[in-house]
Amino acid sequence: AQSVTQLGSHVSVSEGALVLLRCNYSSSVPPYLFWYVQYPNQGLQLLLKYTTGATLVKGINGFEAEFKKSETSFHLTKPSAHMSDAAEYFCAVSPFTGGGNKLTFGTGTQLKVEL
């Protein structure tokens, strides 16, 4: 069984400020972890993913996330927020093996970027 918890359904930052979106997971097997972004009335776009190897993962649009097994976390960060980053962000987990490769999503975090 696997689950994802995203702390904070809404996060507001100033343009240029650090973005930190939190994600904790629970998985009975080694997980694959993902961050997706969703703009209004659109599908999901992959930002980055962790499978194995380097625990600091860099993605598109300047985002990165660090897999911390001891903390069961996969928080998403960006050093400097841009207005175009305003969107809904979803953390997701998929089992390393089995489970039909199904993605389990967190409840999402709405990021607001203010001038």
Place this chain on the structure above:
Amino acid sequence: GAVVSQHPSWVICKSGTSVKIECRSLDFQATTMFWYRQFPKQSLMLMATSNEGSKATYEQGVEKDKFLINHASLTLSTLTVTSAHPEDSSFYICSARDQSRGLKGYTFGSGTRLTVV
């Protein structure tokens, strides 16, 4: 890159009618497609997994007779909402998996906003 086309992007239908949503992988073969439902301000809930040429696997609590899924080819899966009711109004999103791209292979459609009146 991999592209998934979902059609229609929005649809309004009368209560009791059926609506078909199409999900096409444009430049890859998708042996597996996933259908999700998303309520306003909520996460995506997996409804079913469809594998080309076989019956779909539905998640617990999803009525398979109401949400008919067909995955007859490697590039097309359809979701038909039968005898739609207002409570079926939601945002439906498909995802197609290109196994040749490994874990980058989950590509999402742009979603379908269904409103049942």
